[in-house]
Amino acid sequence: MDVALVEGSICIQDKLAVEEIKQTREKAAVVVAVGGCACYGNITRFGRGGQQNQPQHESYLPIGDIIKVDVYIPGCAPTPQQIRNVCVMAYLLLKGTKEQKDLATAYLKPLMMAAQRGTTACFCDLMTDVINQGLCMGCGSCAAACPVRAITHEYGKPQGQRDLCIKCGACYNQCPRSWYSFDVVDNYEAINEAIMAALQ
Ligand code: SF4
Ligand code: SF4
Structure with a gap:
């Protein structure tokens, strides 16, 4: 895989889910946490089990607590455009020209820094x-x-x-300014053009 998108937090009593997230890290060049539960856990951190279908499922962690994550897409839920843009930019970062890689770096940097910042807030x-x-x-x-x-x-x-x-x-x-970037604002039109060109 070039880019893997992972949604939701991981139940640590679910051995298959834990194994699959570890395999995802091994196989993907870029791992993206999509949405608040995958990035920070949000309310799933307070799951205490007892659900009728899976009463043994008690504890949930954001994926960054189990594997290294490269990019966050915050938001509950993130917009389709955000998800599309991150996919395109992550692909251009891996396979694009130098100019495309520079724009992809500018676009992804705040989202990569969010992932490096950690899973708690x-x-x-x-x-x-x-x-x-x-x-x-x-x-x-x-x-x-x-x-x-x-x-x-x-x-x-x-x-x-x-x-x-x-x-x-x-x-x-959920705060749209917690990953604010002047680089993205300054390159807004060039970034949009690069995304649209890559989609065609
Ligand atoms: S203030 Fe923020 S971190 Fe604290 S409980 Fe509310 S949403 Fe969660
Ligand atoms: S911009 Fe201000 S009001 Fe809006 S979510 Fe962030 S901290 Fe809250």
Whole structure:
């Protein structure tokens, strides 16, 4: 495989799932975690088992806790365009011309850095990486994503109640500015053209 897309977290009591994710890493040049559960675990980190069909399934981890992941596509759910663009750019990074590789690097770098950053995130990370950097645009996605209502939206900005935060990473995953990149913004038209040309 050139590029493997993996969706969802991994149940560590499911030996087949654990084996398959390890095989995916061995066989694929680029492994992409698609969506919040694959990247950060989100609410699946708090699975406690007991489901009627698989009561023995109790613990779930984002894939980066089991294998090395190259690229994150955050979002719950990511848009089809995001997924398509990452596939095309990962392919161009492996097989493109020098110019295509440069654009693919610019496009993928923030998503690769997100994967290198790790599998855990909480409201404090949102404060440090987004709000305190002046990057918050007040969209409210973090507050809408929080499963325990630890974030309220006041005066156009998120406010976190840290004692309520269960560190699921959903807010960080959902924030469109947690992987903001000037390189992508500056090369927006050239990146779009490269993707459209590759699709034809
Ligand atoms: S603030 Fe909410 S969404 Fe963010 S990490 Fe904490 S519990 Fe999860
Ligand atoms: S999701 Fe990000 S940009 Fe939107 S309000 Fe929350 S911190 Fe700000």
